[in-house]
Amino acid sequence: xxxxxxxxxxxxxxxxxxxxxxxxxxxxxxxxxxxxxxxxxxxxxxxxxxxxxxxxxxxxxxxxxxxxxx
Amino acid sequence: xxxxxxxxxxxxxxxxxxxxxxxxxxxxxxxxxxxxxxxxxxxxxxxxxxxxxxxxxxxxxxxxxxxxxxxxxxxxxxxxxxxxxxxxxxxxxxxxxxxxxxxxxxxxxxxxxxxxxxxxxxxxxxxxxxxxxxxxxxxxxxxxxxxxxxxxxxxxxxxxxxxxxxxxxxxxxxxxxxxxxxxxxxxxxxxxxxxxxx
Numbered sequence: 198x199x200x201x202x203x204x205x206x207x208x209x210x211x212x213x214x215x216x217x218x219x220x221x222x223x224x225x226x227x228x229x230x231x232x233x234x235x236x237x238x239x240x241x242x243x244x245x246x247x248x249x250x251x252x253x254x255x256x257x258x259x260x261x262x263x264x265x266x267x
Numbered sequence: 268x269x270x271x272x273x274x275x276x277x278x279x280x281x282x283x284x285x286x287x288x289x290x291x292x293x294x295x296x297x298x299x300x301x302x303x304x305x306x307x308x309x310x311x312x313x314x315x316x317x318x319x320x321x322x323x324x325x326x327x328x329x330x331x332x333x334x335x336x337x338x339x340x341x342x343x344x345x346x347x348x349x350x351x352x353x354x355x356x357x358x359x360x361x362x363x364x365x366x367x368x369x370x371x372x373x374x375x376x377x378x379x380x381x382x383x384x385x386x387x388x389x390x391x392x393x394x395x396x397x398x399x400x401x402x403x404x405x406x407x408x409x410x411x412x413x414x415x416x417x418x419x420x421x422x423x424x425x426x427x428x429x430x431x432x433x434x435x436x437x438x439x440x441x442x443x444x445x446x447x448x449x450x451x452x453x454x455x456x457x458x459x460x461x462x463x464x465x
Contacts, residue, residue, distance in 0.1 A: 233382075237403055238400065242395055246395075251342055251346065251411060261430065
């Protein structure tokens, strides 16, 4: 009888412990989707690289233009 | 130098939302944010029009004008990008934007919105091209791969055009010559001003 009540108490502790962990982990997960780097090291471009032209008229782009004329 | 623009041919848009889905999937956009949306005017009535809307990368971008931390910057090909490490989520850009482009990932009890998220023209952000950290913050960088925004490339009816403004305007002009003038290049007069007035 005593063993059974101990087992229930341990299960209750595990359950409550899990609840506490979830309370900490949920805001942390929300922060990840918040526009942060998600723990990854930042690799910033220089000011010149940021403003440099990014567009290139590749074959892929020319195919897009051609098919849009149909 | 090319000036990158979007053009939605509303005579062709069938409101399938493939552009919205493609964008969300390509960039793993957080739940609750749509960088692109399809807006239908006079829905269900004769003559209804659908327009696929995202950031238009305006010439004189109002979002950049009101940003208190100057997190916006323009590229040489006229894309309006922003730095999420500087953004404080104040929401001014949302109020300033005539197209409702800026989005926020959170709704907090004390007004916290999280860092602003918007269309990057599939050109990433100020992190180095195609790095994991750039993908985490801004999504994929198709422009660096020599491609165009996926929303336009995915469009089944070729309603959404993207790329060099002169070329896509030429494509649209050919269409108008063949079928007659419809609703016009929606949003161009607002987004791509030729003359700036202060």
